[in-house]
Amino acid sequence: EDQVTQSPEALRLQEGESSSLNCSYTVSGLRGLFWYRQDPGKGPEFLFTLYSAGEEKEKERLKATLTKKESFLHITAPKPEDSATYLCAVRESLSSGSARQLTFGSGTQLTVLP
Amino acid sequence: GAGVSQSPSNKVTEKGKDVELRCDPISGHTALYWYRQSLGQGLEFLIYFQGNSAPDKSGLPSDRFSAERTGGSVSTLTIQRTQQEDSAVYLCASSFTSGSVGEQFFGPGTRLTVL
Numbered sequence: 001e002d003q004v005t006q007s008p009e010a011l012r013l014q015e016g017e018s019s020s021l022n023c024s025y026t027v028s029g030l031r032g033l034f035w036y037r038q039d040p041g042k043g044p045e046f047l048f049t050l051y052s053a054g055e056e057k058e059k060e061r062l063k064a065t066l067t068k069k070e071s072f073l074h075i076t077a078p079k080p081e082d083s084a085t086y087l088c089a090v091r092e093s094l095s096s097g098s099a100r101q102l103t104f105g106s107g108t109q110l111t112v113l114p
Numbered sequence: 115g116a117g118v119s120q121s122p123s124n125k126v127t128e129k130g131k132d133v134e135l136r137c138d139p140i141s142g143h144t145a146l147y148w149y150r151q152s153l154g155q156g157l158e159f160l161i162y163f164q165g166n167s168a169p170d171k172s173g174l175p176s177d178r179f180s181a182e183r184t185g186g187s188v189s190t191l192t193i194q195r196t197q198q199e200d201s202a203v204y205l206c207a208s209s210f211t212s213g214s215v216g217e218q219f220f221g222p223g224t225r226l227t228v229l
Contacts, residue, residue, distance in 0.1 A: 004156070006156075034217075041222070042220075042222055042223075043118070043207070043220025043221050043222055043223055044157070044205075044218075044220050045220070046217050046218060046219070049217065087156060087157070089156075089157075101147070101159040101162055101170065101172070101173065102157075102159060102218075104156035104157040104158075105156050106154065106155055106156040107156055
């Protein structure tokens with residue numbers, strides 16, 4: 001069973017057309033939810049960390065929100081340079097008290113057309 | 115260097131051969147991670163090093179995979195007797211401390227192709 005599911009797999013927007021990407025997760029104890037951006041041929045670039053339900057983070061045209069079951073990455077008035085794959089990852093608490101390493105979703109490939 | 119570097123950027127090998135992939139983390143970062151990314155997939159955790167502690171090898175898919183980190187800096191991921199299913203992009207990341215585990219800085223990756 002997938003612990004982290006991202007939707008949609010791909011999204012095409014016109015420049016200026018706002019939308020949201022979804023990351024749903026099923027972990028017993030969340031120690032953090034992370035958003036990354038990945039451009040073709042490059043490694044992921046860290047965007048946000050969210051720790052508790054209700055938390056929100058913003059950076060330029062991006063805003064990440066968190067509930068107990070999912071996170072949304074809202075993109076307001078996107079530009080072509082926002083085109084990338086957006087990855088979501090979670091860190092889960094273990095019964096030992098430590099935490100599992102990051103589990104990544106498969107990503108949403110965003111294309112913003114001029 | 116300014117960021118995480120990996121070498122080689124591309125590696126083509128024949129099935130059954132051994133390969134070594136190298137990662138130079140950001141200076142001063144104590145935590146180092148290896149991931150594998152197959153086409154259209156998310157990142158799959160392989161192994162984690164933190165300072166002088168024993169590495170977390172829980173993500174290694176088989177005993178053909180191993181990694182070491184010398185002097186708390188450079189790391190090498192070794193894949194023995196490569197198989198076609200090992201073809202993927204291998205990404206290395208580092209972070210300042212394990213407490214900032216989500217804020218990892220990634221290298222550009224090594225694209226491995228096993229023929």
